[in-house]
Amino acid sequence: MPRQLRLPIPCSGTAGGSPTVTRPIETQIPPPGDRERRREFRERHGREAYTLFAADGAARGQPMHLMHKYWARKDWYAVRACIEHYTRPGDIVLDPFCGSGVTVAEALITERRALGIDLNPMATFITEMVTTPVSERALRRAFAEVERAVKDNIVDTYRLHGACPGCGTRGSLIAWHTIRGSRPPSDYVVEPLCLTCHATSDERRISSSEAQRLTALEKSFEAVATAEGLWWPAEARLEYPNARRYRQKRRIERFEQHFTRRNLLNCARLLNAIRAVRQRDARRALLYCFTSHLACVSAMNGKHVSGSGWMMNRFYVPPDFYDESVWERFRRTYEKLCRANGQTAALIGERKATVVCASATDLHMIASGSVDYVFTDPPYGDSIDYYELTDFWRAWLGLEMDHADEIVINASQGKDVGAFGEMLTRAAGEIYRVLKPGAWCSVAFQNKDAAVWSAFSTAFALPGFELMRVVPQPPSAKSFTMTWTEGSPKTHVLVHLRKPTGQGRRRPRPALPPTLADLVGESLRHLQANGAHSPSLASVYDEVVSRWLTATYGTDGAAPSLGGGSFTLKDVKRTLEELLGDGGRQ
Numbered sequence: 001m002p003r004q005l006r007l008p009i010p011c012s013g014t015a016g017g018s019p020t021v022t023r024p025i026e027t028q029i030p031p032p033g034d035r036e037r038r039r040e041f042r043e044r045h046g047r048e049a050y051t052l053f054a055a056d057g058a059a060r061g062q063p064m065h066l067m068h069k070y071w072a073r074k075d076w077y078a079v080r081a082c083i084e085h086y087t088r089p090g091d092i093v094l095d096p097f098c099g100s101g102v103t104v105a106e107a108l109i110t111e112r113r114a115l116g117i118d119l120n121p122m123a124t125f126i127t128e129m130v131t132t133p134v135s136e137r138a139l140r141r142a143f144a145e146v147e148r149a150v151k152d153n154i155v156d157t158y159r160l161h162g163a164c165p166g167c168g169t170r171g172s173l174i175a176w177h178t179i180r181g182s183r184p185p186s187d188y189v190v191e192p193l194c195l196t197c198h199a200t201s202d203e204r205r206i207s208s209s210e211a212q213r214l215t216a217l218e219k220s221f222e223a224v225a226t227a228e229g230l231w232w233p234a235e236a237r238l239e240y241p242n243a244r245r246y247r248q249k250r251r252i253e254r255f256e257q258h259f260t261r262r263n264l265l266n267c268a269r270l271l272n273a274i275r276a277v278r279q280r281d282a283r284r285a286l287l288y289c290f291t292s293h294l295a296c297v298s299a300m301n302g303k304h305v306s307g308s309g310w311m312m313n314r315f316y317v318p319p320d321f322y323d324e325s326v327w328e329r330f331r332r333t334y335e336k337l338c339r340a341n342g343q344t345a346a347l348i349g350e351r352k353a354t355v356v357c358a359s360a361t362d363l364h365m366i367a368s369g370s371v372d373y374v375f376t377d378p379p380y381g382d383s384i385d386y387y388e389l390t391d392f393w394r395a396w397l398g399l400e401m402d403h404a405d406e407i408v409i410n411a412s413q414g415k416d417v418g419a420f421g422e423m424l425t426r427a428a429g430e431i432y433r434v435l436k437p438g439a440w441c442s443v444a445f446q447n448k449d450a451a452v453w454s455a456f457s458t459a460f461a462l463p464g465f466e467l468m469r470v471v472p473q474p475p476s477a478k479s480f481t482m483t484w485t486e487g488s489p490k491t492h493v494l495v496h497l498r499k500p501t502g503q504g505r506r507r508p509r510p511a512l513p514p515t516l517a518d519l520v521g522e523s524l525r526h527l528q529a530n531g532a533h534s535p536s537l538a539s540v541y542d543e544v545v546s547r548w549l550t551a552t553y554g555t556d557g558a559a560p561s562l563g564g565g566s567f568t569l570k571d572v573k574r575t576l577e578e579l580l581g582d583g584g585r586q
């Protein structure tokens, strides 16, 4: 079944240029709001409703958004649909937790004015790169400069003996990857790649002379690096809340330990050469390419990697990791960059976004009542350690970051759910302040603990946002980490809020708060009635959360509770099992 976006409607006319809302529409796929908007939409897309992008799973692969790893990246078509739904060309769209810049890019593509804020300088760097095209000529020249400076030296460190089984050329084979890990060098396995015909051949065990050459190279690492005057983040320590076990097991204390000596040397050579590029924009684009390729050439690269080299939401070195050829990976990433840059040039061109590295808890740079629409997703509680994970790239770029204002649940930063809620409340207050009266704010969120949802709900209820509609959003594709057992979210829920034009309504506490059994039962019936005969736990949970949030949001400004208690994904699972009887479901 095609995935569908269900958006509430900003309907019946406008006031002061911003949409006013009389009521949320309860159909699953509401068409765009008023008649004029509906006509605009139909003319532009040749269709009535927002199944347009969502139905097209293949369309997910936008080169500009695939260029660099980031966590919890939103599906571009969902963001675009929301922007087109709630705003008109020329309107101001803000994302105060912009991450890798999907909202900013989609706002520019749809000819809105875009404002992106993020506390993390890596996020604002990625956002700028995603939304600012670089001259193709300058980029090609810069790449050629870097190639001339370091390619031969780097490639030489992966040379293999013998002739290419494909084209017969001698001396043109390198190890595209070398399977290493805790095994001795004589047991390493290589996948030969021919630099003449570009074909790879079957993996084979490394020869003893190749292994000896590699060992000698790695022994001379310090001497070579000093002789070449190289820099790398040698001192950068791994600050990672879940790291104790990892560090003890892997004995990893510093970032550089995520790289073999060979690849550390080659990354340092590459960085050195990129830093010497004089043209600023092209240099920045190649630095972006550099950080994008880093995880692949690190020891975090395992067998099941497909491009980004970082499938987990944590640091992890698989027992048999794949040590990739730095030049070859960089070259391939550069090709991706050219495609991304071409797309940015075609879709965004000269249109510029305003991207600021700042905390969403203080948006003093934005005037009150000036923003037409917010689409955003704040960190989902404790799901992803953005500060610690992005340090892997920031360390190489020398980008400093103070995590004091990071909105997250993170023991090593001393932030519990209370601190998370308090900071999110400040951010929600700022979002409320900068929005025009009557304007909408769509927030994506997820957590498997209703206590965190409660902090979220309170944060947006306190400044006075009205809750218009809560819509579970399945992802377009399951990523490797999209399993609750990994502790990372499988789906997200879109919460559509609105800044009232007047005083806003305070809702009375429901006389009979729903019980978990009621919510689970209703959710199950709803999903089954909509064609999901055996719905997944995640989809039941999302329905439960949506119903619970809708029933309890903003009641007396208090946190929503469930008969005095709260619930987690586990409780939903147990209730579901009780409802269905033993063995009724997974």
Ligand SMILES: C[S@@+](CC[C@H](N)C(=O)[O-])C[C@H]1O[C@@H](n2cnc3c(N)ncnc32)[C@H](O)[C@@H]1O
Binding pocket: 070, 071, 072, 073, 074, 096, 097, 098, 099, 100, 101, 102, 103, 117, 118, 119, 120, 123, 358, 359, 360, 361, 376, 377, 378, 379, 380, 386, 387, 405, 406, 407, 408
């Ligand atoms: C879920 S991610 C956003 C992902 C983004 N929607 C995308 O598509 O890539 C949340 C972002 O919030 C940022 N963040 C955390 N605390 C913040 C704060 N106080 N102010 C602004 N951004 C913050 C994190 O750095 C992270 O990039």
Ligand SMILES: [Zn+2]
Binding pocket: 164, 165, 166, 167, 168, 169, 172, 194, 195, 196, 197, 198, 199
């Ligand atoms: Zn060949």
